[in-house]
Amino acid sequence: xxxxxxxxxxxxxxxxxxxxxxxxxxxxxxxxxxxxxxxxxxxxxxxxxxxxxxxxxxxxxxxxxxxxxxxxxxxxxxxxxxxxxxxxxxxxxxxxxxxxxxxxxxxxxxxxxxxxxxxxxxxxxxxxxxxxxxxxxxxxxxxxxxxxxxxxxxxxxxxxxxxxxxxxxxxxxxxxxxx
Amino acid sequence: xxxxxxxxxxxxxxxxxxxxxxxxxxxxxxxxxxxxxxxxxxxxxxxxxxxxxxxxxxxxxxxxxxxxxxxxxxxxxxxxxxxxxxxxxxxxxxxxxxxxxxxxxxxxxxxxxxxxxxxxxxxxxxxxxxxxxxxxxxxxxxxxxxxxxxxxxxxxxxxxxxxxxxxxxxxxxxxxxxxxxxxxxxxxxxxxxxxxxxxxxxxxxxxxxxxxxxxxxxxxxxxxxxxxxxxxxxxxxxxxxxxxxxxxxxxxxxxxxxxxxxxxxxxxxxxxxxxxxxxxxxxxxxxxxxxxxxxxxxxxxxxxxxxxxxxxxxxxxxxxxxxxxxxxxxxxxxxxxxxxxxxxxxxxxxxxxxxxxxxxxxxxxxxxxxxxxxxxxxxxxxxxxxxxxxxxxxxxxxxxxxxxxxxxxxxxxxxxxxxxxxxxxxxxxxxxxxxxxxxxxxxxxxxxxxxxxxxxxxxxxxxxxxxxxxxxxxxxxxxxxxxxxxxxxxxxxxxxxxxxxxxxxxxxxxxxxxxxxxxxxxxxxxxxxxxxxxxxxxxxxxxxxxxxxxxxxxxxxxxxxxxx
Ligand code: HEM
Ligand SMILES: [Cu+2]
Ligand SMILES: [Cu+2]
Numbered sequence: 001x002x003x004x005x006x007x008x009x010x011x012x013x014x015x016x017x018x019x020x021x022x023x024x025x026x027x028x029x030x031x032x033x034x035x036x037x038x039x040x041x042x043x044x045x046x047x048x049x050x051x052x053x054x055x056x057x058x059x060x061x062x063x064x065x066x067x068x069x070x071x072x073x074x075x076x077x078x079x080x081x082x083x084x085x086x087x088x089x090x091x092x093x094x095x096x097x098x099x100x101x102x103x104x105x106x107x108x109x110x111x112x113x114x115x116x117x118x119x120x121x122x123x124x125x126x127x128x129x130x131x132x133x134x135x136x137x138x139x140x141x142x143x144x145x146x147x148x149x150x151x152x153x154x155x156x157x158x159x160x161x162x163x164x165x166x167x168x169x170x171x172x173x174x175x176x177x178x179x
Numbered sequence: 180x181x182x183x184x185x186x187x188x189x190x191x192x193x194x195x196x197x198x199x200x201x202x203x204x205x206x207x208x209x210x211x212x213x214x215x216x217x218x219x220x221x222x223x224x225x226x227x228x229x230x231x232x233x234x235x236x237x238x239x240x241x242x243x244x245x246x247x248x249x250x251x252x253x254x255x256x257x258x259x260x261x262x263x264x265x266x267x268x269x270x271x272x273x274x275x276x277x278x279x280x281x282x283x284x285x286x287x288x289x290x291x292x293x294x295x296x297x298x299x300x301x302x303x304x305x306x307x308x309x310x311x312x313x314x315x316x317x318x319x320x321x322x323x324x325x326x327x328x329x330x331x332x333x334x335x336x337x338x339x340x341x342x343x344x345x346x347x348x349x350x351x352x353x354x355x356x357x358x359x360x361x362x363x364x365x366x367x368x369x370x371x372x373x374x375x376x377x378x379x380x381x382x383x384x385x386x387x388x389x390x391x392x393x394x395x396x397x398x399x400x401x402x403x404x405x406x407x408x409x410x411x412x413x414x415x416x417x418x419x420x421x422x423x424x425x426x427x428x429x430x431x432x433x434x435x436x437x438x439x440x441x442x443x444x445x446x447x448x449x450x451x452x453x454x455x456x457x458x459x460x461x462x463x464x465x466x467x468x469x470x471x472x473x474x475x476x477x478x479x480x481x482x483x484x485x486x487x488x489x490x491x492x493x494x495x496x497x498x499x500x501x502x503x504x505x506x507x508x509x510x511x512x513x514x515x516x517x518x519x520x521x522x523x524x525x526x527x528x529x530x531x532x533x534x535x536x537x538x539x540x541x542x543x544x545x546x547x548x549x550x551x552x553x554x555x556x557x558x559x560x561x562x563x564x565x566x567x568x569x570x571x572x573x574x575x576x577x578x579x580x581x582x583x584x585x586x587x588x589x590x591x592x593x594x595x596x597x598x599x600x601x602x603x604x605x606x607x608x609x610x611x612x613x614x615x616x617x618x619x620x621x622x623x624x625x626x627x628x629x630x631x632x633x634x635x636x637x638x639x640x641x642x643x644x645x646x647x648x649x650x651x652x653x654x655x656x657x658x659x660x661x662x663x664x665x666x667x668x669x670x671x672x673x674x675x676x677x678x679x680x681x682x683x684x685x686x687x688x689x690x691x692x693x694x695x696x697x698x699x700x701x702x703x704x705x706x707x708x709x710x711x712x713x714x715x716x717x718x719x720x721x722x723x724x725x726x727x728x729x730x731x732x733x734x735x736x737x738x739x740x741x742x743x
Binding site for chain 1: 236237240270307311313314351352353354355356357358395396397400423424426427428431432433434435436437438439459460461462463464466467471479480482483486487490491494495542546547548551552553554555556620621622624625626627628629632633634635636637639641642692708710711715718722725726729733736737739740741742743
């Protein structure tokens, strides 16, 4: 009789399904397909797709590349910790190190230019959370993620760390300038 | 094997002695973990409330780790063990297979749970319940979780064994009841899940004691979410079963179609294992094809299954009510439902909140590109407090109002408070989920001690709306804690002080479920079809909200920096 007893009709699988139920199943199915197609559509026509370019790396290898990039492109330093501000060559590669508890260095970009930003972590997982744009990307030690980005508006942006990385997690704030 | 069977005079349910004891102990243990989890919830919420900011950073992360473990793993798992024993031994009216092993499982879970909590409160294991490597906890943190998992695996094995016993002893005829079938899907998923868990937690434990040198951080996340996501599917299968159970007990509702409901449960098994991918959408190590395939093709079949249950559960209630004569208009069946009965009101709030808030937000969050807007923000805990809390936890709370008299033979104390508790908890928790999602939409991070970034080399000011949302989070969080605390008080109070009820007749033979007669099923077949127009309207409303919210988020996405 009910859901807590064996089906009263022993041949329950032969019972026809009501039209309304069929209709709802069809709606759910078609909607699933629409959502599936939407993601593919966005890969083809959309302008916000997370890059797939990633390499295995080590903290040492990544730090070496980043230091070279910083040495070649630094334009000034800021704050009393003398954090280098590095101008990423238009259309070129920029490196951003995530480590306990800082984003290093400060990057300077130009509006409308496309950059390849390389992200990796020196220690734990970190979370690249660009604010107030609100783009969020996981940063994982041992992986170098090459993300192509094109800033659309000038301004001063913050990089919040939004993956828990220990006691100083809340102070892990970085900066990106867009001219 | 000497055991006895008690037939409850109120409900007619039949409890085997060992199964009954196990259900009680598991349920009580679950409630105690919920109590610990609730205290941690209060501390978490009072720290994230920017105007209060109660705890210092180290204690906050410690308490948050405890909150995740004690709520998501311990409270839910213990209660689910009780559900499994109920769905097998009680509903099939048979003895429990190997009760000794079930007790072993129970004690392993108790020891494991305490061990992990000791590790957390010693302070060296504030790694969150996800414990992403290479951040390392003390070895007994992992060992405790492993013991809990083994204990739960034993419990599931006893469940499977009990199904075999029932078949062998012929205590029922025909197919399993739908609720038992749902529990069976939960148990099957649990088996997979725990194996994935072993696949990652054992190496991590060995790594923490120095036997393994390194674990790949991306690989860890992938396998860990095989555990972490699928275990949420256990919860969904379990609480959907509880919904059907409630509908059956309160309304005598039967499924609109056994075939459809069972098929929907089956989809959970077939397609959910792979949806762990949606936790990795913003990770570097996976290809876009892999992400799209795993989040759409596989996940959307599971979403379809939930949409089906979301239709058939209220549909079954509507049909039952209409048969009783509540046929006026679209919604008389719903208006005349027993809203003063917490078993029903809790279940219905759980259904609505899970569908409209948890379901929709989950699918949007799990869309490959849109995930970038929300990954690791406060949106994520907002989403899952409307699945695992208003969905699972509230469903479990409401069914407890039924279990206390039937299983513990105590009358609930303070019936007026029992009546409001589901509303208090369900509504405040739903609003909490919403404002958390609101804060996340504005970018606020999860697992983050200080919105003001004290000690950082730079400044960043969140928009005022974000502070507003976090303030509301604080207010509704405190109300939710009160609502949850009230439930614990009512349940524990009833167990201690509730009026003792008559246990009913005890026999040393099970009374099998009487076979349904051919005649009765013929009658049932012929004339009793009723339409469910009210449910259709509700379902379409859900669908419209779903579509709108889904496309609004694509719009948001189109406005951010270009990425490729
Ligand atoms: C009783 C009221 C509750 C309140 C006020 C509450 C509040 C919160 C808040 C504000 C967070 C996010 C903290 C952050 O990311 O900074 C959180 C995290 C969490 N909550 Fe709750 N919660 C409650 C009940 C529950 C229940 C019943 C469950 C599970 C069944 C649960 C499971 C979790 C989990 C798994 C997390 C994630 C922890 C992490 O990020 O590691 N909560 N809770
Ligand atoms: Cu960090
Ligand atoms: Cu961090």
